Amino acid sequence: MWYFGEMKLKTIALISTGGTIEKTYDEINGALSNELSVLDIMLGSLQLEGIQIVRVPLMNKDSMDMTPGDHDLIAGTTTAMAESHDGVVVVHGTDRLTTTSERIVGLSANPPVPIVMTGAMRPYELRNTDAMQNLTEALLAVQLLAPGVYLSIHNKILQFPGVIKDRDRGTFIRKD
Amino acid sequence: MWYFGEMKLKTIALISTGGTIEKTYDEINGALSNELSVLDIMLGSLQLEGIQIVRVPLMNKDSMDMTPGDHDLIAGTTTAMAESHDGVVVVHGTDRLTTTSERIVGLSANPPVPIVMTGAMRPYELRNTDAMQNLTEALLAVQLLAPGVYLSIHNKILQFPGVIKDRDRGTFIRKD
Amino acid sequence: MWYFGEMKLKTIALISTGGTIEKTYDEINGALSNELSVLDIMLGSLQLEGIQIVRVPLMNKDSMDMTPGDHDLIAGTTTAMAESHDGVVVVHGTDRLTTTSERIVGLSANPPVPIVMTGAMRPYELRNTDAMQNLTEALLAVQLLAPGVYLSIHNKILQFPGVIKDRDRGTFIRKD
Amino acid sequence: MWYFGEMKLKTIALISTGGTIEKTYDEINGALSNELSVLDIMLGSLQLEGIQIVRVPLMNKDSMDMTPGDHDLIAGTTTAMAESHDGVVVVHGTDRLTTTSERIVGLSANPPVPIVMTGAMRPYELRNTDAMQNLTEALLAVQLLAPGVYLSIHNKILQFPGVIKDRDRGTFIRKD
Numbered sequence: 223m224w225y226f227g228e229m230k231l232k233t234i235a236l237i238s239t240g241g242t243i244e245k246t247y248d249e250i251n252g253a254l255s256n257e258l259s260v261l262d263i264m265l266g267s268l269q270l271e272g273i274q275i276v277r278v279p280l281m282n283k284d285s286m287d288m289t290p291g292d293h294d295l296i297a298g299t300t301t302a303m304a305e306s307h308d309g310v311v312v313v314h315g316t317d318r319l320t321t322t323s324e325r326i327v328g329l330s331a332n333p334p335v336p337i338v339m340t341g342a343m344r345p346y347e348l349r350n351t352d353a354m355q356n357l358t359e360a361l362l363a364v365q366l367l368a369p370g371v372y373l374s375i376h377n378k379i380l381q382f383p384g385v386i387k388d389r390d391r392g393t394f395i396r397k398d
Numbered sequence: 399m400w401y402f403g404e405m406k407l408k409t410i411a412l413i414s415t416g417g418t419i420e421k422t423y424d425e426i427n428g429a430l431s432n433e434l435s436v437l438d439i440m441l442g443s444l445q446l447e448g449i450q451i452v453r454v455p456l457m458n459k460d461s462m463d464m465t466p467g468d469h470d471l472i473a474g475t476t477t478a479m480a481e482s483h484d485g486v487v488v489v490h491g492t493d494r495l496t497t498t499s500e501r502i503v504g505l506s507a508n509p510p511v512p513i514v515m516t517g518a519m520r521p522y523e524l525r526n527t528d529a530m531q532n533l534t535e536a537l538l539a540v541q542l543l544a545p546g547v548y549l550s551i552h553n554k555i556l557q558f559p560g561v562i563k564d565r566d567r568g569t570f571i572r573k574d
Numbered sequence: 575m576w577y578f579g580e581m582k583l584k585t586i587a588l589i590s591t592g593g594t595i596e597k598t599y600d601e602i603n604g605a606l607s608n609e610l611s612v613l614d615i616m617l618g619s620l621q622l623e624g625i626q627i628v629r630v631p632l633m634n635k636d637s638m639d640m641t642p643g644d645h646d647l648i649a650g651t652t653t654a655m656a657e658s659h660d661g662v663v664v665v666h667g668t669d670r671l672t673t674t675s676e677r678i679v680g681l682s683a684n685p686p687v688p689i690v691m692t693g694a695m696r697p698y699e700l701r702n703t704d705a706m707q708n709l710t711e712a713l714l715a716v717q718l719l720a721p722g723v724y725l726s727i728h729n730k731i732l733q734f735p736g737v738i739k740d741r742d743r744g745t746f747i748r749k750d
Numbered sequence: 751m752w753y754f755g756e757m758k759l760k761t762i763a764l765i766s767t768g769g770t771i772e773k774t775y776d777e778i779n780g781a782l783s784n785e786l787s788v789l790d791i792m793l794g795s796l797q798l799e800g801i802q803i804v805r806v807p808l809m810n811k812d813s814m815d816m817t818p819g820d821h822d823l824i825a826g827t828t829t830a831m832a833e834s835h836d837g838v839v840v841v842h843g844t845d846r847l848t849t850t851s852e853r854i855v856g857l858s859a860n861p862p863v864p865i866v867m868t869g870a871m872r873p874y875e876l877r878n879t880d881a882m883q884n885l886t887e888a889l890l891a892v893q894l895l896a897p898g899v900y901l902s903i904h905n906k907i908l909q910f911p912g913v914i915k916d917r918d919r920g921t922f923i924r925k926d
Contacts, residue, residue: 242780249871249920252770254782269528271569272554343777348875352445358531359538362553366542377538378448392777393447418604425695425744428594430606519601524699568601621880623921624906704797707886714887714905718894729890730800745799 232308240282241315243342285315297325304333309364316341336367408484416458417491419518461491473501485540492517512543584660592634593667595694637667649677661716668693688719760836768810769843771870813843825853837892844869864895
């Protein structure tokens with residue numbers, strides 16, 4: 223039912239796995255890498271009145287470095303959390319985001335609550351970044367969507383399976 | 399139907415009326431006021447892949463200075479735009495946001511598309527602001543909500559009528 | 575002597591008195607005012623390798639609200655600190671900055687170390703501000719200038735007396 | 751003579767050569783590199799009342815990639831500019847900044863005006879960066895220093911030769 227009176231405060235599991243969105247800058251080697259989670263700093267700069275967040279800092283990896291075991295672990299944790307929360311948001315590197323998402327669909331084609339994947343093309347640490355936009359949108363989308371597995375990025379929602387990264391345009395689209 | 403395949407690009411009317419969100423700083427008198435619209439700068443810093451925006455810069459007023467005629471004009475423009483677009487977002491000062499919103503409900507209790515009101519407690523010009531969060535959330539909410547008149551602010555959706563500003567906490571809640 | 579080998583770490587007294595540079599935004603009344611000192615946050619975002627700072631939070635007032643007693647107190651504190659430190663930086667509202675500065679010159683025409691006044695036309699709290707520029711420049715200028723009383727603002731040094739605020743251009747210039 | 755009445759507007763040559771300070775983020779490969787000069791954007795956010803800048807965009811290279819010919823070219827251009835301007839500021843990668851600086855001292859041990867080298871440990875593109883601090887300080891230092899070859903970084907001035915990068919602390923110090 224899509225009537226909104228006062229929404230009850232929903233409890234959302236927020237699983238972080240790393241990726242560009244969380245990369246920080248290392249002065250010594252002059253490169254961006256996944257060392258510290260900046261997700262808590264990002265959450266601190268948002269005003270979140272509709273949800274209560276349960277933080278699950280599962281791993282902090284560039285998704286290019288994820289093993290098959292990593293994808294399985296994230297998918298398993300996500301579907302488990304979906305049983306006990308009003309929604310799940312997963313922050314993930316964009317390069318292998320669709321791989322993990324399709325394993326989630328494989329484990330749970332009809333999850334009991336919305337599962338929303340997100341990430342960023344430009345780290346939060348940058349002056350110009352899509353990280354804050356994508357995080358805040360995912361945290362709203364998980365409150366509004368019907369149960370299912372989705373990507374929320376760049377003010378757009380796509381349902382899995384059948385989503386691919388469009389590397390030239392730096393965003394995601396439907397396959398075919 | 400809440401199935402999301404590839405979402406068609408929705409056409410959203412974005413009506414700006416002023417308010418805190420758009421206030422700029424005047425060095426001469428050292429105060430924040432509504433002189434120039436900063437909404438286009440804000441839009442330029444978002445990546446919006448799911449919608450096409452039709453900008454309607456209707457007025458640029460602190461809502462404390464709005465006349466009954468201003469409220470009527472905004473309400474009339476909003477309901478007219480709702481007839482010809484896939485959704486309407488209205489950026490409005492928070493002090494009188496509920497006044498305009500209830501006039502919209504009075505004119506059109508069952509609008510054909512979602513109408514989403516938003517604003518900010520801290521101007522975009524500030525280093526720490528809720529303006530970007532509220533704008534990007536409103537532009538996503540208008541794609542996901544059923545037809546109706548809503549407030550989208552601080553990662554929370556409230557449906558009109560029956561919404562009030564909570565001045566102590568600096569946000570909005572349902573009346574009783 | 576203007577030879578710079580390894581500069582010894584200089585001890586600089588940093589006296590804050592308020593002014594635009596330190597104004598913060600109050601959500602309840604929607605205005606900028608001098609309530610909390612943001613100077614420590616500003617200092618935390620600079621990397622200061624050449625000096626050791628002694629913080630003197632003397633008052634936090636819009637300089638338009640300063641009494642003759644306030645000007646005297648700031649001038650007296652500044653000249654006292656100049657006796658016991660390698661330099662003094664005073665952060666001050668721009669409207670009455672020259673009044674205080676001329677009292678300092680009156681008390682101590684030939685101070686033993688450099689005294690550098692600064693302030694800002696746009697608060698630190700704003701996204702676009704001259705506060706960080708002016709603070710970091712003043713903290714460098716106090717290390718490089720000969721003893722005397724100066725204004726450091728907008729990448730420019732002016733020596734007192736004989737400096738006035740140019741309200742139209744939003745900066746300071748020499749009188750005639 | 752270190753008397754400051756109204757400073758005449760000084761003409762400063764600003765030579766950019768690349769380095770961390772100017773690195774930008776490439777979404778496709780997820781790395782920071784020297785492609786576009788951001789120095790003009792940085793200058794646009796400063797208020798520079800004491801100087802007139804002559805921009806010399808000589809090259810845009812990570813200094814780790816500089817050839818002996820690059821170091822010679824920068825040193826030669828710098829000493830030539832020092833003959834015809836009131837000062838020269840050189841923006842340079844920190845890894846080889848001292849190499850170029852010592853070639854400048856080799857070419858011109860007693861330059862007619864101040865030559866000030868600077869750079870940054872964290873790119874301007876980052877949310878937290880020393881780029882703005884170092885640029886604005888260098889542009890002030892070049893107005894205040896006696897003729898010579900200096901490094902201006904992190905609110906500290908060091909005179910060449912005899913300066914080394916302290917890689918552990920992420921700054922520069924005098925050798926022994």
